[in-house]
Each structure stands twice: as structure tokens, then as C-alpha cells.
Amino acid sequence: MARIGIFFGSNTGKTRKVSKMIKKRFDDDTMADPVNVNRTSAADVAKYQYLIFGTPTLGDGLLPGLSADCESESWEEFLPTLADVDFAGKTVAIFGLGDQVGYAHEFVDAMIELYNFLKERGATIVGAWPTDGYEFDHSEAVVDGKFVGLALDLDNQSALTEQRLDAWLKSIASAFDLNL
Ligand SMILES: Cc1cc2nc3c(=O)[nH]c(=O)nc-3n(C[C@H](O)[C@H](O)[C@H](O)COP(=O)(O)O)c2cc1C
Secondary structure, X not given: OOOEEEEEOOOOOHHHHHHHHHHHOOOOOOEOOOEEHHHOOHHHHHOOXXXXXXXXXXXXXXXXXXXXXXXXXXXXXXXXXXXXXXXXOOEEEEEEEOXXXXXXXXXXXOXXXXXXXXXXXXXXXXXXXXXXXXXXXXXXXXXXXXXXXXXXXXXXXXXXXXXXXXXXXXXXOOOOOOOO
């Protein structure tokens, strides 16, 4: 089994695409193929000591799911099913997609939902990311002056995605026991 599990929600496919970009950087022993949270189970998540969770922000600053008018269930419905997973001893990094121009007042807000859920359950959360290089008015996902995970904006800053991923993955490498 791979050491790192990567799970995502996605409405129009961009978060899936980024998940694949991340996986491409690693072999199969290191990272499993990305899994959509609408096609998995809590037991699958619980298998991993190292996890990456990816989410877009949809609706009014929401996780993807039926409340955000997604066609299928997603993080909104899946997250509560993880309530009994023991995250103590697990290391988790979060990335979030958003649109800082169209949604400047709630940029990548949904990351905070994953962050709070994991924090309450004792996970070690790594991968906080500086807000430099983004222009937005407000984000719930900023804690102590940093995003709680990697913020990506494929709507306005697509060309920065690869380099942001490289830098972010380097920043979490030691916590994930990765050689980068
Ligand atoms: C209806 C709708 C609502 C959105 N709301 C937000 C938002 O509140 N904050 C934000 O940063 N981005 C928002 N976005 C932008 C998406 O997060 C962004 O386009 C993302 O890349 C979509 O990812 P996906 O293709 O994986 O679904 C919204 C997009 C749509 C279509």
C-alpha cells in the first residue's frame, strides 16, 4: 500500500486535475492514486498515516456538496462519515482551489472546514501557506496570517500552479517523510 493517501472533492474537475498533478510527482509506493470522496469510505481514509485533502470552495464559501448545488455528494456529505476516524498520529496537508477575483470576500474559505474538523480530532496539520502573491479581501481559511493549506487559483493564476505545488510539497516533505 502507498504511504500517502490523497482525497479530493471537485465539481468541475479542477481539484481532480490538481490532485493528479500532485500524484504525478511521486511513485506508486509513495502516493496512492487520487480518490474522489464521493467514491470512497472512511475506512479507506483511515488506512493512511499521511494524507492530503483537496477541496474547491463553492456556493457561498462552502465545501462542495449538495448544499453548494453540486451534481453529486462531496466533502459536505463525506466529512461527517470521518467522525469516528482517529486522526491522532495522522499527518494531513490541505489544499484548496478558489477564485480570488470572483469571490474575493470568501477566497478558499472551504479549507477552514477541513482544517477545523481535523484539528478537533487531533490530526497534525501541516502545509500552512503564505498569503503573499494573492489579492483578496477576506478568507476564513487564513489563521495566524497564513492560509491553513495551499491556496490555488486556477481561474486567475493558473500559470503559478506548478511552482506553487513544488514549493508547497517541499515545505511538507519532512513532515511526510519525503525525499524532495
Ligand atoms: C457557484 C460557484 C461558487 C463559487 N464560490 C467560491 C467561493 O466562495 N470562494 C472561492 O474562493 N471560490 C469560489 N468559486 C470558484 C471555485 O472554487 C473554483 O472555480 C475552483 O477551481 C473549482 O474547482 P472544481 O473544478 O474542482 O470544482 C466558486 C465557483 C462557482 C462556480
